[in-house]
Amino acid sequence: MLIENENQNPKRKLYSCGYWQYNGLEKDTYGFTEIKSSLFENDYILDFSVGYYHTLILTSNSKLIVFGNNYSGELGTGDTEDQPFPIRIKLPKLRFNEEISNYHISCGVYHTFIYYSPPPFSNLEEDLIKLFQRKEFCDISFKTENGEIIEAHKLILKYRLNQNQNQIENQIEKLQEIISNKSIKESNQIFEMIYSNNSKINPKLYSEIKEIINSNEKIEETMKRIYLNENENEKDFIIERKEKQYKFPKLILIMRSELYRGMFLSVTEDKSNKVKDYSELSNKSFQILEYWIYSNQIKEEIEITQEIINELQVGIDYFQLNQTNPNLFDLLINKFNN
Incomplete structure (x- = not known):
């Protein structure tokens, strides 16, 4: 089996030859023949692997395509029925920050x-963009000029828009007014600029929104303001x-801990909003972790001891x-050594 232009052509083609029940084709072929299937339309091949009598193909649209012998259940279809022609198996739904290229067969x-x-964790700006694109936990909607709906995260907007605590609704209304005159493409760019604080995405659009966003504030400062100023009753997850x-x-x-990323975004997510934490951390160490x-x-005034380092290594x-x-x-x- 061959794959054409592996490093150059994103629309990769797969060729096969041999016995028809195992080659993904409708007949025996003695020379390499392209495997064509509606499963490959508007898609491209990321990875593939060939066993003794079976083949698996991974595509860019989160498709796992299989065919061939299935005597021992090696196709993963849940039965032992052979599949002479390519069929699709569903992969688990991708979670925030995950890419199909993270799978290998x-x-x-x-x-x-x-x-x-x-x-790996990226920087917070990149994570915010991916969070916006994945549409996880969206809780506020905006309407574009054509009546299309674009969803966003109110928590992030609340601390990215330039406002005091009593004016957030006014700023959101101003943002809606801007979005209502934009296409869906321009609206997406506006939100990407708000989430990432990157004016280079579209300088012209940025000039329209710069008056309503915290253009000079780093994401870390935004997150810290959430920590310091957010109403405790509005925070939605409790660690006891x-x-x-x-x-x-x-x-x-989600953006900071792989443990909670998996917990909140798994398909079998526990819907409760609290968890008891039994790790061996003192309250002081946990407060350092929280900040x-x-x-x-790390807060400047915090004194770091060997005991705290040992505890936080467990927490990490x-x-x-x-x-x-x-x-x-x-x-x-570094702080301990200094």
Whole structure:
């Protein structure tokens, strides 16, 4: 089996030859013949693997296409029926920040592996853009000039728009007025600029919204303002620790912790809004962790001891924060050494 122009042509073609029941074609072929299927339309091939008598193909639209012998269930269809022609198997729904390219497939003789490598944490601006594009936890809608609906996250807008706490609704109305005169493409660009604070996406559009956004504020400062100023009753997830409760917006935990990203975005998500945390952290250590999750910083006045470092190393592992940049453990060690 061959794949054409692997590194150059995004519309890759797959060729096969051999016995018809295993080659993905309708007849025996003795020379390489392109496999054509409606499953490949408007799509391109990311990865493929060939076993003894079976083949799996991964495409850019989250499709897993299989065909061939299925005597031992190696096609993953849930039965042992052979599939001489390509059929599609659904992959799990992609979560926030995940790409189909994070999946890899490998076929053995009578078995198949699908390997998933979780994406690394990007910077917060990139994560916000991906969050906007994934439409997870959208809770506010805007209407474009053609009546199309574009959804956004009110929590993020609340702290990206240039306002005091009593004027947020006025600023959202101003944003709606701007969106109502724009196409869906321009509206998406406007929200990408608000989320990422990147005027280069469309300088002309940016000039129209710069009066209503915090154009000079870093994402970390925005998140810290949420932490310091947000009404406790508006935070929607509670971590119970001994005698104290810590409240977080789910969006913040998704962007900062792989543990909560998986918890909130899995297809079998627990719908409860609280969890008991039994990790061995003192309240002081947990408060350091809490502040860092929002701000990517350690408070200057905090004194770091070896005991706190040891505790927070456990917390970093528990919350799966090892991929974040900068790494909290590195910041702790630097502050301790200084």
